[in-house]
Amino acid sequence: MPGIFMFDAYGTLFDVHSAVMRAGASLGPKAGELSALWRAKQLEYSWTLTAMGQSASADFWQLTQRALDFALERFDVREPALRSALLDAYRTLNAFAEVPDTLSQLKATGHRTAIFTNGTRGMIEDAIRAAHLGRLIDQVITVEETGVFKPAMSVYAHAAQAAGMTSRREITFFSSNRWDVAGAAAAGFSPIWVNRAGQPDEYPALAPLRVIPDLRNLLA
Numbered sequence: 701m702p703g704i705f706m707f708d709a710y711g712t713l714f715d716v717h718s719a720v721m722r723a724g725a726s727l728g729p730k731a732g733e734l735s736a737l738w739r740a741k742q743l744e745y746s747w748t749l750t751a752m753g754q755s756a757s758a759d760f761w762q763l764t765q766r767a768l769d770f771a772l773e774r775f776d777v778r779e780p781a782l783r784s785a786l787l788d789a790y791r792t793l794n795a796f797a798e799v800p801d802t803l804s805q806l807k808a809t810g811h812r813t814a815i816f817t818n819g820t821r822g823m824i825e826d827a828i829r830a831a832h833l834g835r836l837i838d839q840v841i842t843v844e845e846t847g848v849f850k851p852a853m854s855v856y857a858h859a860a861q862a863a864g865m866t867s868r869r870e871i872t873f874f875s876s877n878r879w880d881v882a883g884a885a886a887a888g889f890s891p892i893w894v895n896r897a898g899q900p901d902e903y904p905a906l907a908p909l910r911v912i913p914d915l916r917n918l919l920a
Contacts, residue, residue: 703870704863705806705918706841709817711739711876712894712915713799714827719789726782730775737774741767743877746818746849756847760818764790791823792830796896802915803836809919814839816859816873818849839863851883860887874915882906 710716720727720735727734745763749755758766768786772778806813813836817824821842828834841862843855850856860868868888875881876894882903884891893908894915901911 703865703867704812704814704872706814706816706859706863706871706873706889708873708875708877708880709815709819709824709827710793711896712874713815713833714793714795714831716790716793718794719786722794723785723789724782726779727775727777730777734771734775734777738767738771741770750848750852755849759820759844760849761820761823764823791826793827795827795831795833796914798914798916799831800833800836802918803833805919807836812838812863814841814859814863816841818843820844850880851886853883853887856884856887856889860889878902881908 707713716739717732717735720731720738724731724734742760742764745758745767746755746760749757749763765787768783772783803813815824815828815837817840819827819842821840821844824840824842828837828840839862841859843849843858846852846855846858848854856868860871863871865871869890871889873881873884873889873891874894875884875891876896878893878895878899878901881891881893885906885908891908893911895911895913898913901907
């Protein structure tokens with residue numbers, strides 16, 4: 701039995717597009733594309749700064765704001781109140797529908813649970829509180845102490861150490877982000893790809909142990 705069930709947060713437990721769905725009605729037909737661009741730029745900035753050795757210059761919340769500013773500018777949206785509403789909504793993203801029941805089942809059967817995220821501790825604590833998941837998560841691990849973002853190898857080493865796991869294979873790690881699954885595989889975790897969007901596979905040399913469409917029936 702794996703020693704710990706560890707979950708990525710954004711896109712895996714929490715729907716990153718729910719901020720625009722909840723607060724972006726005024727965007728009309730731009731909403732979907734703007735949300736996708738916001739997410740893409742958020743990740744791009746984290747990868748680029750890490751590759752350049754500049755990731756200590758901004759945390760994930762700052763990158764989230766910069767990415768939104770880019771997306772709003774790209775779609776010629778100049779509404780300060782909307783910007784504030786979208787950022788507020790991002791702090792309290794919706795959990796995917798199956799998440800509470802899945803975590804409850806894991807806890808009921810005696811499994812340890814953890815979140816391992818690029819997000820700041822403040823961001824993820826707000827999301828956990830909004831989704832009422834606090835009693836279901838044993839530990840929150842962020843990359844903040846490392847000064848870099850996933851998929852840098854040092855952050856996976858940090859996660860294993862923070863979780864107290866001497867054997868990384870005993871970390872069953874779930875992520876909807878294929879690049880994060882690849883990073884976890886390279887670091888020696890036991891990764892599961894939660895392929896919510898039905899994307900084609902990438903990184904064939906760094907394959908997940910399993911591919912699942914969502915987080916239902918993890919113990920089946």
